[in-house]
Amino acid sequence: MTKKSHNQPKWIRVNRFSFLLISIVLFLVLRPFVEGLVRINLLMEIFVSVILLSGIYAVSESRVSLVFALLTGLPALFIGWSFQLLKVPALLLTHHICSGLFFGVATIIILRHLVNQKVVTVDLIWGAVCGYFFIGFMWGDIYSLLETIQPGSFNLGQQPVMNIDSFIYFSFVSLTTLGYGDIIPLTKQAQSLAIIEAVMGQMYLAVNIAALVAIRISQARSREP
Numbered sequence: 001m002t003k004k005s006h007n008q009p010k011w012i013r014v015n016r017f018s019f020l021l022i023s024i025v026l027f028l029v030l031r032p033f034v035e036g037l038v039r040i041n042l043l044m045e046i047f048v049s050v051i052l053l054s055g056i057y058a059v060s061e062s063r064v065s066l067v068f069a070l071l072t073g074l075p076a077l078f079i080g081w082s083f084q085l086l087k088v089p090a091l092l093l094t095h096h097i098c099s100g101l102f103f104g105v106a107t108i109i110i111l112r113h114l115v116n117q118k119v120v121t122v123d124l125i126w127g128a129v130c131g132y133f134f135i136g137f138m139w140g141d142i143y144s145l146l147e148t149i150q151p152g153s154f155n156l157g158q159q160p161v162m163n164i165d166s167f168i169y170f171s172f173v174s175l176t177t178l179g180y181g182d183i184i185p186l187t188k189q190a191q192s193l194a195i196i197e198a199v200m201g202q203m204y205l206a207v208n209i210a211a212l213v214a215i216r217i218s219q220a221r222s223r224e225p
Helices: 001-006 010-013 019-033 041-059 065-086 090-117 122-149 164-175 188-223
Strands: none
Touching: 001 019, 001 065, 001 164, 019 041, 041 065, 041 090, 041 122, 065 090, 090 122, 090 188, 122 164
16 A cells, blocks of 8 residues: 555545445436436536546555546546536537546556455445446447447437437446347447447456455455464
8 A cells, every 4th residue: 555545544545435436326316317407417517527536536546546547537527517618519529538538547447456455345345336337437438429420320219319328328238238228239330339348347247256255265364373
């Protein structure tokens, strides 16, 4: 553990991922219920900002991790707010690119953090869950980019508006291999991406379970007399 982490209060060190997970859950739960209210875009942008900032902090265990998190997370944060103020379509496209990069980098950092741990803690499990959510958000941005570059890549069924919410929903449906069929990838590129995400979701769960079990066995053996 770095010197910086030793100087932090213990409760902050222990709960690095807890606040991030709470932010993600609140974002997913509240967003559909407050949709359509006055200034809802600003409220949701605040939630996105909280997720990005707490994500940057959660994965900044080392200086290198902090640099990568800042280089990808802060541009996504600033560009997202710039789009809310200026409403320039190019800014939204750039925001999806930056946020997708951040979620991808953060997931790699979380996996690296997981396999390097010697003790299974509640916060470590929350970190693994946050990484799973990050994969879903990352692929939501990727699908949104694909639809922007190649319109008609997806059949959104009865959904009247094509926005990031639709692609986040499709992303998690693909990630968990639920396959409801209400949103359908039509092009070969979209279908290939959906396959990759589905496999990635299963591999992420397998790697995390194996890592947690290995850490737990090692932890148990270290306590044996």
